[in-house]
Amino acid sequence: MVYLVDSLSHRNRYDDWKYVVDMSVRLFNSNKERKGKKQAIWEVVKGPRQPDSKQCGFYGMRFMREMIEKNATSEKNSISSIFMKTEYSKEEIDEVRSEWAECIQDYIYE
Incomplete structure (x- = not known):
């Protein structure tokens, strides 16, 4: 589970973050020989603005x-x-x- 906390009221696009983190998780799993792991589930969290x-x-x-x-x-x-x-x-x-x-x-x- 990946939580994205955006204190700018969701003015930032998180597509770029999603790509980088998803790729990082894939690389980590690959390096640890953890094949077949699920993709990260993303949730945008509303924090204080x-x-x-x-x-x-x-x-x-x-x-x-x-x-x-x-x-x-x-x-x-x-x-x-x-x-x-x-x-x-x-x-x-x-x-x-x-x-x-x-x-x-x-x-x-x-």
Whole structure:
């Protein structure tokens, strides 16, 4: 199963992504000698929508973080709640920006 999360309200075409990922899965299966495996099933996921075209990375990181955190707690109702959110607050995105900056800073000064 391949989930495509589009924070730009499906303005992006995903045909190119579909081709690349499908080909990657085929190559992986071929290299592992896993013949006869099914093709990937695609599902476009409605995640929180970004207000402009400049914050997709932060929205993507925030969305992935919430999926991991909610999945780790094994709360089935909480995982579906992130798909219901329409957008993130400025504070939620700023938190991701801050974490990203700290990570880069640690990497630069090591």
